Amino acid sequence: MDRIASFCVDHLNLYPGIYVSRRDEKNGVVVTTFDLRITAPNREPVMDQPALHTIEHLGATFLRNSSRKEEVIYFGPMGCRTGFYLVMFGDLESADVSDLVLDMLRFIIDFEGDIPGASAAECGNYLEQNLNMAKFYAKKYLQELTDHPRFNYPE
Secondary structure (H helix, E strand, O other), X not given: OOOOHHHHOOHHHOOOEEEEEXXXXXXXXXXXXXXXXXXXXXXXXXXXXXXXXXXXXXXXXXXXXXXXXXXXXXXXXXXXXXXXXEEEEOXXXXXXXXXXXXXXXXXXXXXXXXXXXXOOOOOOOOOOOOHHHHHHHHHHHHHHHHHOOOOOOOO
16 A cells, blocks of 8 residues: 555654645645644644544634635544644645634634534534633644744655
8 A cells, every 4th residue: 555645744853833734636626635733743742632622613613604714625633633634625835824724723712602513413522622721722833833834844
């Protein structure tokens, strides 16, 4: 079997950032997958599951209500719990989505109230939420992107 692209990235040198993970094209339609890396793999603790789940709910809600909602295909967590994938229509670069990601983080940081979609009828694990920790990770990631914007995987 072929080794998939994400396993070819040196995770020992990977830091928080917004990276183009892959581009796919079919019938003239290009889809770009972004790696929104929030923690440094294998050097920082991974995000706890309740915070990850809350970021997923809030991030998806923000993105699917944003001015770019027609471009958004998917937003969801990585299995390793160090970040999220954002999949969008278009042949895009990291800089093309950086403002959108920053606005999403600010939305999470400022969010108050009930988590969207966090009811038994709307979610398969609705009780596993942690808004305070989601805000912690959003603040951490916002600071990282502001202080050290990283848009290219390490060589």
